[in-house]
Amino acid sequence: MSEESTVSAEMIRRLRNALRPINMKLNNDSAAHAGHAGDDGSGDTHWSLDIESAQFEGLNRVARQRLVYKALxxxxxxxxxxxxxxxxxPGE
Incomplete structure (x- = not known):
């Protein structure tokens, strides 16, 4: 993420506050989806997130995703x- 948009900055802020990640990488994939469904031309519609947090201990994939959705x-x-x-x- 070389140039941080307002949306990415807000996403990072919310994720950090709610999940206190040990490691986190947020990528804006919107350019690869230009002209596809959901593309509104803003360049802030499609994302990929790699996040490591102790908050995910003992939770399955769906429960972890729900925590991310709730944070956002x-x-x-x-x-x-x-x-x-x-x-x-951590450790996975």
Missing amino acids: GDLMDNPIHALQIKARA
């Missing part, structure tokens, strides 16, 4: 159209 809140309605999530607990 209303951003999941707009502007985020798609979010690929790799969520893991």
Whole structure:
């Protein structure tokens, strides 16, 4: 993430506050989806997230994704159209 958009900055802020990640990498994949469903031209619609947090200990994949969605809140309605999530607990 070389140039941080307002959306990415807000996503990072919310994820850090809610999940206190040990490691986190957020990529804006919107350019690869230009012209596809959900692309509104903003360049902030399609994302991939790789996140490691102790909050995920003992949770299955779906429960982990729900924690990420909850942390992002209303951003999941707009502007985020798609979010690929790799969520893991420390040591996984």
